[in-house]
Amino acid sequence: MSADELFDDERWTAILGIAGEAIEIPEAGAQRIYELAKERQLVSVVTGRDDGDDGDEVRAAGAVRRTAQSRNRGQRWQLIAGVAAALTLVVGVGGVLIQNRGRGDSSAKTASLTRTTTKETNAERAYQGGNGPSANPKAEPYSVGRSANLSSQLGYKSTFDKAGPAPTPAAARSKNFAVTSLDLTSLDVTKLQKNGAIDIELQTRSLTARYNDVQAIAKQNGGYLSDGKTNEVADTPTAAATIRVPVRNFDTALEQVAALAAKPANKVVSRTATSVDVTAQYADVGAQLKAATSARDQISLLLTKATNIGDILAVYERLNTSQTEVDRLQGQINLLGDQTAFSTIAVTLHETPTHAVDAGVKPKTGLAKAWADARHGFGNALAWIVARSGAALVVLVALVAMMLGLRYLYPVLRRALL
Amino acid sequence: MNGERDELNDWLAASYTKAYRTAVLICGNPDDAREAVQDAFLRTWRFRASLPPDEGRDPWLYRVIVNACYSKLRQEIPRRDRERDRVDSAMPIAVSAEGPAAHAEHALLADTVAGALQALPESLRTPLVLRYWSGLSEREIAMAIRRRPGTVKSRLHEARRRLASDPALAGFAEELLGAVQ
Incomplete structure (x- = not known):
């Protein structure tokens, strides 16, 4: 009869327990690690108090700062990601606005230098x-x-x-x-x-x-x-x-x-x-x-x-x-x-x-004029969207790339830090 | 602040025994295990701000311990030196209260199980130890070794199969049955 046929999960737990429980524990193992952590100032926030060194305000302040920094590290990553996303958005939108403004200024300049005196301007x-x-x-x-x-x-x-x-x-x-x-x-x-x-x-x-x-x-x-x-x-x-x-x-x-x-x-x-x-x-x-x-x-x-x-x-x-x-x-x-x-x-x-x-060409009036205006407006709006889709696409791609980067980079960094 | 520190310290102190024995079973070497647990605990102190809530702490700690053990196992130490260390610092066996004969029998059994465990590759040994010694669920093991639960399940199955077919362990089947009853 093999062991595989004899043992279920409970018995495997007991068998591993035999090996585990038989291992001797080093004396004061945990305490020694704690002392080592104190030496490395990983727990220095309480060192002064434990040792009765209440007057060492500088150490205490430094320790508090380190502790706060450590606690906020996770939040800081989120903050950095948020700020990066906001910056990308602002830069992208700003670029689009500046680009459009440049066009607008150019048009305005031309317009200011152009004096139209009749009903049409070419x-x-x-x-x-x-x-x-x-x-x-x-x-x-x-x-x-x-x-x-x-x-x-x-x-x-x-x-x-x-x-x-x-x-x-x-x-x-x-x-x-x-x-x-x-x-x-x-x-x-x-x-x-x-x-x-x-x-x-x-x-x-x-x-x-x-x-x-x-x-x-x-x-x-x-x-x-x-x-x-x-x-x-x-x-x-x-x-x-x-x-x-x-x-x-x-x-x-x-x-x-x-x-x-x-x-x-x-x-x-x-x-x-x-x-x-x-x-x-x-x-x-x-x-x-x-x-x-x-x-x-x-x-x-x-x-x-x-x-x-x-x-x-x-x-x-x-x-x-x-x-x-x-x-x-x-x-x-x-x-x-x-x-x-x-x-x-x-x-x-x-x-x-x-x-x-x-x-017999008569100017359009009423519904005909409205229909013509609507067609004209539709064409203009479509042209506006197409003209700006390039810049918007760049911003969108940058945002997606940043989100993907953060999505995959953040766990890797977190694992590396641990 | 002090409350948090005390709570963390108490939790680590309470976890030490099980963590150390887990590390010994994974590393197969008490010295490596001691250093691995030490590294893991120091990392826990350093990154205590990132500790998950209570129910997620144990898997988190075992993940750090497993990483530390793997790190020790992958250090550039010639295998023969590791084997020599293993012999020199063979696993110290806790003294049984039932007398020398019982202690010797218990020690032999524990040594046989430990030997069979060490014969397994670490990819199979680690989930087995975490499951049946540390008491983690398959999902928690998956988190600890960064594998999918399905992978953990198949590895556990394979580890059990290999361990059951270990001739040394099979020779002690009756004794093991008696020991666990």
Whole structure:
């Protein structure tokens, strides 16, 4: 008969009891451990009292602190987890808000600089980016004057200044435009970029005449036609003209263009004007240009002192890099100067469609308008949710990851501590 | 504060005997067991703030003791040294009050059971000791050794099967039956 067949749980307990009860217990085992714990100050909170050392307030205070810290350890983990979760939430939500606010500020800034005078505003039409004076031979006289003006504003002492006559614009923009000094104190004039756009609806068969009027207005105000395009479609011919006029004549030119719609059959559909202050950017690029020019001059000086081929090649390479930087900054300065010297007005002309009146398109009212508004609102809300889902998803993933981490990390740490 | 300290001290003092014998049965070595229990009690003092409520204290303590025992068993001590220590410091047997002959018989029986226990791998020995010596339930053992209750149950079954088939223990079946009746 085997033991397995003989013994049930109760008998196994008794058998293990035989082995366990037979083990001799060390004398004062528990007391010795307690003394050891006192030595290691694990129970120092009561040591002073047990030993009659009531006057040792420092030890008692330290012991109380350690005991409190130990007791609160579990709660502290929960607190840390809570604070971490709250911080993650705050950072996530804050990031989303800041991101949205940045967009809002940007929109507000644009809005503040945009003056809408008619029932519609099309900001994208505000500035189409002209091709510059070189695109049109007529621009040459103005370009020369602009170049001279820019040079005086920047305080340049260029090689062309020394030569006497003002350079052509092409020469002024060439890489050989050697700036030898830049007086930043001359930048006390505010640098403004002014752009405008105007959309005019004309009576039939008057588009070509008005297009020519726009060109005449540009010329009359000391400007030029930067870009022009006409589209002779049967019912709705259109024309687009981009004119550039000196900034000082911007308002006059815009008014004159708007006056083309003075006849009863014509009307201004939209009109916008923007003004951007680029003074700080101008000064910044100017300072960079001055520093880069100085660095290039220093490197040029080194080139004269180089004695062997290796040094010469090395210095020459640096000189090339430095010259490239000077040219890049010079280009920026030239562009800013051009944009602040000449304003751009984008003019759109289109004739009223002859069948527009017969189309019978009536403005929506009542339920139809409500339905259209509802559809519009639904689309906007959906777009809003989709636009913000990215940031919200990041916050959500971070929260889930943190919760999972705490869920699995906390027991591991707790076990490790025990 | 003092009340808490006294209560903890009283509980540890009351638990010491059973804890020490549990550690001896798991470690198979009184020296390792003494150190393991000492480490476990010091840890209990240190982390007394994390002690569970009353009903969960014993499993908690045995978990710490088991960890301490495993830590001792896994120390880089050559096995032959451990075996030598086991022989040198063979389990001290408590003196029986029934006289020398009864004491000798009892000692032989206890030694046989202890030897059979030590023949088991620790993964089987530990749940067996905790179940039938320390009196923990299968669920509490599962908590102590961080295994699922099903695993504990199967290990207990396997431990019982192996212990029952131990030839030395089988030879004492009649004596064991007499001893436990």
